[in-house]
Amino acid sequence: MLMINETHDVNLTSxxxxxxxxxxxxIQNLPFAIFKRKGQNEAFRGGxxxxxxxxxxxxxxxxxxxxxxxxxxxxxxxxxxxxxxxDLGAETNSALRLALSKALRSDSELxxxxxxxxxxxxxxxxxxxxxxGDYTDFYTSIYHATAIGKLFRPxxxxxxxxxxxxxxxxxxxxxxxxxxxxxxxxxGQTKAPDATxxxxxxxxxxxxxxxxxxxxxxxxxxxxxxxxxxxxxxxFGVCIFNDWSAxxxxxxxxxxxxxxxxxxxASTISPWxxxxxxxxxxxxxxxxxxxxxxxxxxxxxxQNSQSGGLDINLSCFIETQAMRDNNQPMSQLSQSNFKYSxxxxxxxxxxxxxxxxxxxxxxxxxxxxxSGPTAEEAGSLIELSKGGKSPIALTNGEQRVFLEDxxxxxxxxxxxxxxxxxxxxxxxxxxxxxxxxx
Ligand code: MN
Numbered sequence: 001m002l003m004i005n006e007t008h009d010v011n012l013t014s015x016x017x018x019x020x021x022x023x024x025x026x027i028q029n030l031p032f033a034i035f036k037r038k039g040q041n042e043a044f045r046g047g048x049x050x051x052x053x054x055x056x057x058x059x060x061x062x063x064x065x066x067x068x069x070x071x072x073x074x075x076x077x078x079x080x081x082x083x084x085x086x087d088l089g090a091e092t093n094s095a096l097r098l099a100l101s102k103a104l105r106s107d108s109e110l111x112x113x114x115x116x117x118x119x120x121x122x123x124x125x126x127x128x129x130x131x132x133g134d135y136t137d138f139y140t141s142i143y144h145a146t147a148i149g150k151l152f153r154p155x156x157x158x159x160x161x162x163x164x165x166x167x168x169x170x171x172x173x174x175x176x177x178x179x180x181x182x183x184x185x186x187x188g189q190t191k192a193p194d195a196t197x198x199x200x201x202x203x204x205x206x207x208x209x210x211x212x213x214x215x216x217x218x219x220x221x222x223x224x225x226x227x228x229x230x231x232x233x234x235x236f237g238v239c240i241f242n243d244w245s246a247x248x249x250x251x252x253x254x255x256x257x258x259x260x261x262x263x264x265x266a267s268t269i270s271p272w273x274x275x276x277x278x279x280x281x282x283x284x285x286x287x288x289x290x291x292x293x294x295x296x297x298x299x300x301x302x303q304n305s306q307s308g309g310l311d312i313n314l315s316c317f318i319e320t321q322a323m324r325d326n327n328q329p330m331s332q333l334s335q336s337n338f339k340y341s342x343x344x345x346x347x348x349x350x351x352x353x354x355x356x357x358x359x360x361x362x363x364x365x366x367x368x369x370x371s372g373p374t375a376e377e378a379g380s381l382i383e384l385s386k387g388g389k390s391p392i393a394l395t396n397g398e399q400r401v402f403l404e405d406x407x408x409x410x411x412x413x414x415x416x417x418x419x420x421x422x423x424x425x426x427x428x429x430x431x432x433x434x435x436x437x438x
Contacts, residue, residue: 018051024424046077087361130362202435210379213241231346283307308344321406
């Protein structure tokens with residue numbers, strides 16, 4: 001696990017002035033994205049956010065400013081995706097973070113060398129941060145699992161395996177998009193409980209899922225296991241993840257093999273990846289109630305118990321077409337925190353590789369919907385609307401049970417704590433378009 005070091009010092013400031021104001025991206029954060037300048041015919045490459053600017057890592061790589069492992073990392077980050085950088089592992093990435101932190105500090109002698117590599121974030125567009133070879137979605141909120149379980153199986157909401165293994169399914173990466181994604185309402189087969197036969201048509205119970213996305217760092221070979229003590233060596237960082245879900249399609253198709261077309265039509269990630277190292281000040285303990293089983297030894301370690309969790313505040317908003325038309329502010333739907341997760345990131349990747357499954361740099365692990373313990377902390381509409389029975393009042397007077405065409409969902413995440421710098425993830429925004437029936 002990466003420890004708190006000089007890069008997290010709350011007193012650090014940057015010569016990039018906007019990083020010292022209220023920003024998601026102070027010098028203690030330094031998240032990665034893939035970007036290019038808007039409207040320019042140029043290659044995508046890696047960048048690091050600092051205040052309202054992005055530091056162009058390809059310019060730095062060509063600048064003869066750094067050497068050794070830092071230069072190797074910069075060259076990897078100059079490619080059109082971050083997979084090679086992710087695969088370098090935690091130690092090299094930590095060296096890059098330290099070098100960038102020093103170079104961006106208020107008193108740095110490298111200011112004049114770095115200034116030409118800054119681009120205003122208003123002038124860039126994002127690409128996918130990496131090629132996502134494989135995508136796995138977990139189900140780590142026991143509050144979500146219990147609430148959903150009650151709707152689908154009132155007598156038996158939480159299945160007996162839930163407290164022993166991190167439940168997940170293999171998803172599909174082809175339709176994962178970057179913030180700004182707009183997608184047609186899915187069409188599929190559904191069956192109303194009182195209908196004798198299913199029918200085919202646009203989804204009527206379209207939902208979002210408030211999740212975190214974990215990116216795999218250093219790859220493993222087939223047959224290679226990941227010990228929980230080393231698990232975070234194989235995690236690069238975290239983004240916000242909206243895992244769109246078609247609840248009516250899900251209800252009809254999910255047994256016996258799990259989610260399929262209800263989950264594969266779109267999923268949206270935030271563009272900035274906050275590294276595991278940046279999150280070091282925001283670790284939380286992993287505890288289980290005495291009445292629950294403790295994890296089996298391969299999913300248990302002292303460090304995981306002390307600080308395996310992540311204290312990340314999550315919030316979710318809706319902006320409807322009417323809000324856009326009438327210049328009304330978006331309406332908050334819920335807020336939650338990743339620390340409520342029943343399983344930690346280390347447990348997820350250790351479990352995933354425990355059968356010998358090869359993990360590849362850039363693979364995405366969805367956390368599952370991060371609902372908290374109270375009803376207001378639910379991370380999906382199916383929970384907030386109590387299974388579609390109780391409409392939610394929006395701030396402009398509209399109501400929602402499930403999503404309508406033109407609705408945008410906005411998710412934000414941030415970490416704050418006394419004695420540490422507040423860091424943010426930016427946001428992920430995506431919009432539902434009318435169904436494509438042609
Ligand atoms: Mn999900």
